[in-house]
Amino acid sequence: MVVAARRRRIGFTLVELLVVIAIIGVLVALLLPAVQAAREAARRMKCGNNLKQLSLGLHNFHDTYLTFPKYTDGSVGWTCLILPFIEQRSLGDQVLPTAGAYSAGQNANRVMGQYKMPMYLCPSFAKDRSTSTIDDITGFGFAYTTHYVGNAGPMGNMPGTTTAYQVNTVGAAQGGLAADGILPFIPSVQTTSSPVPTPQGIRMGDITDGTSNTIMLMEMGWQGMENSLRSWVRGFVWNNDATCSKNLQNGMRLVKYNGSNNYNNVSIGSNHPAGCNIALGDGSVRFITESIDLNKVLLPLASRLGGEVIPEY
Numbered sequence: 410m411v412v413a414a415r416r417r418r419i420g421f422t423l424v425e426l427l428v429v430i431a432i433i434g435v436l437v438a439l440l441l442p443a444v445q446a447a448r449e450a451a452r453r454m455k456c457g458n459n460l461k462q463l464s465l466g467l468h469n470f471h472d473t474y475l476t477f478p479k480y481t482d483g484s485v486g487w488t489c490l491i492l493p494f495i496e497q498r499s500l501g502d503q504v505l506p507t508a509g510a511y512s513a514g515q516n517a518n519r520v521m522g523q524y525k526m527p528m529y530l531c532p533s534f535a536k537d538r539s540t541s542t543i544d545d546i547t548g549f550g551f552a553y554t555t556h557y558v559g560n561a562g563p564m565g566n567m568p569g570t571t572t573a574y575q576v577n578t579v580g581a582a583q584g585g586l587a588a589d590g591i592l593p594f595i596p597s598v599q600t601t602s603s604p605v606p607t608p609q610g611i612r613m614g615d616i617t618d619g620t621s622n623t624i625m626l627m628e629m630g631w632q633g634m635e636n637s638l639r640s641w642v643r644g645f646v647w648n649n650d651a652t653c654s655k656n657l658q659n660g661m662r663l664v665k666y667n668g669s670n671n672y673n674n675v676s677i678g679s680n681h682p683a684g685c686n687i688a689l690g691d692g693s694v695r696f697i698t699e700s701i702d703l704n705k706v707l708l709p710l711a712s713r714l715g716g717e718v719i720p721e722y
Contacts, residue, residue, distance in 0.1 A: 452532040453681050457694045459528050460626055462495060463557060464688040467625065469494040471613060479595050479610030483509040485518050486644030486653025487559055487592055488529060500524060510643050511543065522552025522640035529555035529641050533680040534630035536638060544640040552640035556630030556679075559592030559654035560623075563711040564674065568704055574712060582649035584674035587656040589712045591616060591625045591690055594645040594654065616713045620690030623713045628685040629655060631678035637666035657711035661685060661699040697722065 470491050471477050478487040485504060492501030503517055510518050522539070523546050530537050534556055544552040563574045564587050577586040577594060586594045591611050616623050630638075643652035650672040658664075662678035664671065679685035684698040690713075701707055701722055709717035 449533065449682065453686070453696070456531045456533060456628070456679070456681070457686050457696070459531070460557060460628075460686050460688040460694045461692070462528055463491070464625055464692045464694070466491040466494040468692055474610075476610035476612050477591060480644040480653070483511070484644045485510045485642055488526075488555055488641050488653050489518070489521070489644070495528060497526075510640075518642055519552075519640075520546055520549075522546055522642045523549040525553045526555070526641055529553075529557060531556040531628060531630045531679060531681075534632075536630070536635050538638070539640050540636050540638050541640075544643075552642065554638040555641035555653075556628060557626050558629045558652075558677075560590035560625055560627055560711050561593040561651060561654040561656050561673070562587030562590030562713070563708040563715075564656045564658035565704070565708055567712075567715055568709060568717055574708070574715065583651070583670055583672040584656060584658070586645075586649075586651060586673060587658075587711075589714065590654070590657075591623060591713055592654045594651055611713070616690050618709075618713055618715060618717070621693065622710065622719055623690040624657070624687050624710050625690045626688040627655070627657070627677040628679040628681075628687070629675065629677050631662050631676075631680055631685075633662075634665050634675055634678070636668070637672060637675050657707060660703045660707070661697075661701065 467477060467487065473494075478490040480486060485506065489501070489504045490506065492498065492504065500521065503521060505517050508516060508518055522544060525537065537553055538551040539554050540551070546552055564576065564585065566573055575588045577588050588594075593611070595610065613620065639652045645651050645653070655675065655677070656673050657677065658674045659676045661684065662676055664674060664676045666672055666675050677685060678699070681696075684696055686694055686696055688694050706719060706722045709715060709719045
């Protein structure tokens with residue numbers, strides 16, 4: 410008797426196929442966080458590089474004019490004034506430095522907000538337009554914003570004392586205007602608490618705490634603070650608010666704009682996990698964690714002449 414040859418099975422059974430799919434699913438689930446982390450690491454590096462280039466632009470501005478950018482009432486911000494020093498000379502030539510950022514009509518300064526400046530935007534924060542109707546440019550829409558602000562100075566008392574950091578005694582709306590940073594508002598009439606800032610703007614020699622111990626630029630682009638975004642063109646002061654520079658008063662990612670009287674004191678922060686980037690006065694960029702001590706570290710870092718001893722951070 411001839412025994413029929415057994416058929417050879419080809420392919421997977423349903424159970425085997427389901428097992429393979431399950432294994433692939435587990436591998437993808439394990440791999441996805443690593444991919445996300447790698448992408449965020451790249452975005453954080455790009456953000457740090459943006460701050461590095463902007464700080465170098467500010468230093469080149471200082472080398473040319475022997476002072477960091479100065480803003481007075483209604484003027485454009487440092488974001489406009491350093492354009493020739495960050496390879497944006499064609500756009501910088503359009504700036505009217507003695508004209509207001511927001512005078513009546515669609516003036517030359519205001520309409521520059523239609524140009525997107527990638528160097529002013531953190532790649533980890535998707536919102537790249539102003540949220541103010543005042544920044545609605547005819548025929549274009551809402552102006553592009555910036556996620557980086559200058560350090561106007563600390564608000565509060567020096568560590569362990571009742572001595573307040575210096576502030577401007579004009580423009581008390583929107584939380585007031587600090588005066589002890591590298592990029593503060595300097596009013597046309599010098600009415601600040603002692604010592605009085607130099608009328609020509611802050612010079613390198615005015616940073617007596619040392620450039621490596623003083624914040625120059627900070628990140629301000631975190632989920633929840635979108636309603637305080639404004640055109641990157643704006644400087645000081647529209648309704649006494651400070652757009653291109655901010656006071657440092659609150660802990661990271663804690664205080665949002667309440668819509669009425671704290672615009673200048675919105676918290677710094679970013680969408681990077683656990684912290685944000687800052688650029689110091691010497692041009693270096695550091696990542697600080699959101700657990701950083703406000704009174705012992707962050708406020709002293711914002712002061713250019715307080716003489717505080719800053720612990721390791």
